Amino acid sequence: MSVRIQNNAMNQAKRHDEAKRASSARLASGQQINRASEGAADLAAASKLKSTARATAAALSNANRGLALGQIADGAMSQIQELSFRLKELAVSAASDTFSDADRALANTEYQEVIKAIDGIADRTRYSGTALLNAVTTFDIQTGEDGATDTTTFITDDVTSATLGIVGDITSKANAVAQQTLIDTALDTLATARSKAGSFMVGLESTISVNQVKIENLEGAISVFTEADLAKEATNLAMADIKSQMAQAMITKENQAASNVTGLVR
Numbered sequence: 001m002s003v004r005i006q007n008n009a010m011n012q013a014k015r016h017d018e019a020k021r022a023s024s025a026r027l028a029s030g031q032q033i034n035r036a037s038e039g040a041a042d043l044a045a046a047s048k049l050k051s052t053a054r055a056t057a058a059a060l061s062n063a064n065r066g067l068a069l070g071q072i073a074d075g076a077m078s079q080i081q082e083l084s085f086r087l088k089e090l091a092v093s094a095a096s097d098t099f100s101d102a103d104r105a106l107a108n109t110e111y112q113e114v115i116k117a118i119d120g121i122a123d124r125t126r127y128s129g130t131a132l133l134n135a136v137t138t139f140d141i142q143t144g145e146d147g148a149t150d151t152t153t154f155i156t157d158d159v160t161s162a163t164l165g166i167v168g169d170i171t172s173k174a175n176a177v178a179q180q181t182l183i184d185t186a187l188d189t190l191a192t193a194r195s196k197a198g199s200f201m202v203g204l205e206s207t208i209s210v211n212q213v214k215i216e217n218l219e220g221a222i223s224v225f226t227e228a229d230l231a232k233e234a235t236n237l238a239m240a241d242i243k244s245q246m247a248q249a250m251i252t253k254e255n256q257a258a259s260n261v262t263g264l265v266r
Contacts, residue, residue, distance in 0.1 A: 046222050053218040055145035060211040063204050066141040069127045070201040076125040080118050081190045088183045094176035108171050115161045122160045132156045143207045154200045157193040
């Protein structure tokens with residue numbers, strides 16, 4: 001009978017020591033699962049959620065970069081638009097009979113400089129080394145975890161003076177009148193291009209917001225599977241320690257009883 005009690009006590013002590021080890025590990029790491037054997041199903045679920053969260057975080061970064069790209073393009077087009085407004089002012093002034101040929105020649109000097117400034121902006125506007133406004137360029141941006149479906153495309157516009165149709169001079173009244181029509185068309189083109197960039201950015205801002213919420217929700221779900229309840233584990237550790245001490249005391253008692261019996265036999 002004594003041997004059976006002793007074996008039972010030793011098994012209990014072993015279980016309680018293992019419980020102490022598990023609770024101590026959870027308290028030290030803050031994690032519910034420190035070994036796969038502690039919860040294979042929860043570990044698999046958490047792993048899948050972590051993969052989705054990491055992919056979504058990368059997509060969020062892509063979306064933010066795409067937003068920066070759109071802002072750079074739109075900012076540069078805004079400058080070109082302002083310069084085009086100045087071209088229209090100069091053309092309207094030069095079309096008036098109150099301007100002499102000398103006045104028109106002087107105005108044309110500025111007119112040509114403004115055209116050069118437009119091309120300078122178009123040529124220098126780049127993102128990560130890629131030209132944005134002196135050629136039509138397509139950017140595919142993955143904004144979700146699925147590359148096959150979660151992709152946003154942004155196609156930039158060529159807004160150089162030649163493509164906009166702003167060519168010529170305002171050295172004569174007729175030329176100045178003709179330039180006004182070309183500039184109006186260019187302004188329409190710029191407005192359309194900026195509208196497209198604006199829609200692209202609005203879409204990305206919405207996607208960024210959705211991804212941020214998604215990541216927060218995923219992190220919350222992951223914590224359910226992985227984060228330890230520290231208060232609970234502290235209680236478990238204390239209880240396991242008490243039970244382990246009780247089991248050890250029982251083992252000591254049974255060992256002492258066995259020793260006494262052996263002494264009597266002798």
